[in-house]
Amino acid sequence: NAGVMQNPRHLVRRRGQEARLRCSPMKGHSHVYWYRQLPEEGLKFMVYLQKENIIDESGMPKERFSAEFPKEGPSILRIQQVVRGDSAAYFCASSPSGEGETQYFGPGTRLLVL
Amino acid sequence: KQEVTQIPAALSVPEGENLVLNCSFTDSAIYNLQWFRQDPGKGLTSLLLIQSSQREQTSGRLNASLDKSSGRSTLYIAASQPGDSATYLCAVPDYKLSFGAGTTVTVRA
Numbered sequence A: 001n002a003g004v005m006q007n008p009r010h011l012v013r014r015r016g017q018e019a020r021l022r023c024s025p026m027k028g029h030s031h032v033y034w035y036r037q038l039p040e041e042g043l044k045f046m047v048y049l050q051k052e053n054i055i056d057e058s059g060m061p062k063e064r065f066s067a068e069f070p071k072e073g074p075s076i077l078r079i080q081q082v083v084r085g086d087s088a089a090y091f092c093a094s095s096p097s098g099e100g101e102t103q104y105f106g107p108g109t110r111l112l113v114l
Numbered sequence B: 001k002q003e004v005t006q007i008p009a010a011l012s013v014p015e016g017e018n019l020v021l022n023c024s025f026t027d028s029a030i031y032n033l034q035w036f037r038q039d040p041g042k043g044l045t046s047l048l049l050i051q052s053s054q055r056e057q058t059s060g061r062l063n064a065s066l067d068k069s070s071g072r073s074t075l076y077i078a079a080s081q082p083g084d085s086a087t088y089l090c091a092v093p094d095y096k097l098s099f100g101a102g103t104t105v106t107v108r109a
Helices: none
Strands: A004-005 A008-012 A019-024 A031-037 A043-050 A053-056 A065-068 A075-079 A088-095 A109-113 B006-008 B010-014 B019-025 B034-038 B043-050 B056-059 B061-068 B072-077 B086-093 B097-099 B103-108
Touching: A004 A088, A008 A019, A019 A088, A019 A109, A031 A075, A031 B097, A043 A065, A043 B097, A075 A088, B006 B086, B010 B019, B010 B034, B019 B034, B019 B086, B019 B103, B034 B061, B034 B072, B043 B056, B043 B061, B043 B072, B072 B086
Parallel strands: A008 A109, B010 B103
Antiparallel strands: A004 A019, A019 A075, A031 A043, A031 A088, A043 A053, A065 A075, A088 A109, B006 B019, B019 B072, B034 B043, B034 B086, B056 B061, B061 B072, B086 B097, B086 B103
16 A cells, blocks of 8 residues: 655755756545645645546746646656756655645655755 | 745643644634644655544644634644654645744753
8 A cells, every 4th residue: 555655765866957857646645736845944835636627726837837747656746947046855646636635745845956 | 825834833741741732723624634744854744634624633632623713723742752852744735735934842851
């Protein structure tokens, strides 16, 4: 009964490179959420996806960031042309359905931009 | 827009003392409230989820209360242990979770 899996756990990128973060939800969960935790700050919602659909991306920066949750495979959070300010811990959570359900969190991907 | 506040920001207690962590939220129309624990450099572990119809939820040494009308929840940890040292976060959803900034707890042996 695997939990939410994220990889890589740690990612180092130079400025201008692309970062791809992957999240595999718990078995049977079709709702995925991405959160970002900047250094010394709280967790902030980024995007909410269901299979093949973005439901709410109100927390995601308008440029350079994109997310998908394809019919097959993990959810991907993609950051193009990374900058130092993108250095943070990125957490993925999943739930079996949407509103009011417990969200189960992955261990996070810690992105460091040099 | 839901705003979640946690007080205090940090707490240091000797082992064996009871812990009281406070969480307040601005919009009382919530489905539930969830308490998490986060260890340094780690992910989040769900501790308790209180449905909006409940007044409290208990798990072992942990007890969480919820007062929707006043927009407050309190997490009690009885007989604290050094292993309880962590940051405790409360969060309320519509579907996305709005998190408080957390209370960092240190239990001194």
